[in-house]
Amino acid sequence: MLQSIAGSSNAIEKVIHGEELSFNDGLDLMNDENVFILGAAADLIKKKLTGNTITFVASYYLNYTNVCAASCPLCAFYRKGTEADSYTLTIEQILTRAKIAIKEMKATELHIVGGFHPKLGLDYYEKMIREIKNEFPSVTVKALTPAEIHFISHITKNSVKEVLSRLKDAGLDALPGGGAEIFSKDIRDLIVRGKCSGDEWLDTARIAHEIGIQSNCTMLFGHVEEPQHIIDHLTKVRELQKKTGGFITFIPLKFSLDNTELEQKGLIQNESSSIYDIKVIAISRLMLANAMKNISVYWVALGKKMAQVALSYGGSDLVGTAFSEEIFKAAGKTTGTSIQELASLIKDAKCIPQQRDTFFNIL
Ligand code: SF4
Numbered sequence: 001m002l003q004s005i006a007g008s009s010n011a012i013e014k015v016i017h018g019e020e021l022s023f024n025d026g027l028d029l030m031n032d033e034n035v036f037i038l039g040a041a042a043d044l045i046k047k048k049l050t051g052n053t054i055t056f057v058a059s060y061y062l063n064y065t066n067v068c069a070a071s072c073p074l075c076a077f078y079r080k081g082t083e084a085d086s087y088t089l090t091i092e093q094i095l096t097r098a099k100i101a102i103k104e105m106k107a108t109e110l111h112i113v114g115g116f117h118p119k120l121g122l123d124y125y126e127k128m129i130r131e132i133k134n135e136f137p138s139v140t141v142k143a144l145t146p147a148e149i150h151f152i153s154h155i156t157k158n159s160v161k162e163v164l165s166r167l168k169d170a171g172l173d174a175l176p177g178g179g180a181e182i183f184s185k186d187i188r189d190l191i192v193r194g195k196c197s198g199d200e201w202l203d204t205a206r207i208a209h210e211i212g213i214q215s216n217c218t219m220l221f222g223h224v225e226e227p228q229h230i231i232d233h234l235t236k237v238r239e240l241q242k243k244t245g246g247f248i249t250f251i252p253l254k255f256s257l258d259n260t261e262l263e264q265k266g267l268i269q270n271e272s273s274s275i276y277d278i279k280v281i282a283i284s285r286l287m288l289a290n291a292m293k294n295i296s297v298y299w300v301a302l303g304k305k306m307a308q309v310a311l312s313y314g315g316s317d318l319v320g321t322a323f324s325e326e327i328f329k330a331a332g333k334t335t336g337t338s339i340q341e342l343a344s345l346i347k348d349a350k351c352i353p354q355q356r357d358t359f360f361n362i363l
Helices: 002-006 010-016 023-032 035-050 091-104 122-135 146-156 160-170 185-191 198-210 227-244 274-287 304-310 339-348
Strands: 053-057 059-063 109-113 140-143 214-221 247-254 317-320 352-356
Touching (some): 010 023, 010 035, 010 274, 023 274, 035 274, 053 339, 059 091, 091 109, 091 122, 122 146, 122 160, 146 198, 160 198, 198 214, 198 227, 214 227, 214 274, 227 247, 247 274, 274 304, 339 352
Parallel strands (some): 053 317, 053 352, 059 109, 109 140
C-alpha cells in the first residue's frame, strides 16, 4: 500500500519522506490528486503523529451575545442590538450557565465566543473570566477569538497586547480559533464585512502566543474559495506555527449555508460536496505535517457520519461535545452531543477514543 501511495505524485512522495510541501505542491494536490490517495497519505501521517487514538474534549459553548457591529455575509448568528431576538448575557447568567456546564454536564472547558458587541467594555470580559475562575478554578476558559480580541482592542482603544495581558491576568487560559475564515483578501472581502483582515488575525494570534496564551486555528472552506486560497491559508498558518508553536490544533471548518446572506442573495446555492470536504481535511494534514500535531474535525459543521469518515483522512480529534452551541445551530446544524456518543462514533471508526483537556493532555 505504501509503495502504491509513494508512486502517486512528487508531493505525496515528499510528504511521506518527511519533506515540507511547497505552495505549488499543495496546489498540485488540490488540483490533481486522487482523493483516496490523499486520504491514505494523510492517514499515514496522522498515524505517525498520533497513532490510532482520536481525542475529544467535554466542552460547553457559551455564546455571550449575538449582537454584532459586523455583518458578515457568511454568518447566520448575528443580530443588530435593536432586533427582538438579540441578547447579551449578564455575568450572573454566564455564571449560572457555567455552573450547569461544569457541575451537571461535566465540561472541562468553557468555549466562550460571541458577536462584536459595540458597547461592552473590557471590564465586562475581565469580570466574566475572573468570576468564572473564582467560582470554578479547575475549568479551562478558552474565550474570545483573535477576531474578537482585535475588535475589543479597537473599540476600547487599548493595544491588542494590553487587552490580552489584562484578560490573561483575569484568568484567560486559551483562545478559540474562530474568525480566521480565509486569509486571502480577495475572498475574505466577499464573505466577511466589518471583521479584521487576515494579517490582523494572524498578528493577534502571534501576540497571544508571545505572551503565553495558546490558541486554536480554523479555516472556513466550502464557500467561494479556490484551491490557491486554501493553500495560502495553510501556508500562513504553518509559517506562524513555526515561529511561535502556539497553535494547539488546526480545525478546517466546513461552511454552513442556511440563513446566511450568501444563501439569501443566491451567491452560493449549495454546500460543498463531501468529497471536497475530506480532500481539504486530508490536504490540511499533509501541508501541516511537520508543523502541527493535531488536525481537528468539527463534526457540528461536517455532520457526525462524515466526521467519522474524516478520521481516516487525517483527522485526529473530534473537537468536543459542543454542549449548547448556537452559531452553527443558527445555520441549520444539529449541535450538542454526549461524551458517550463521541466515544462510540470513534470506536465505530475502529479508533481508540480518549477524552482530553483543552491542551490535548489525556484525562
Ligand atoms: S461572523 Fe462573527 S463578526 Fe461576522 S457577523 Fe457573525 S458574529 Fe459578527
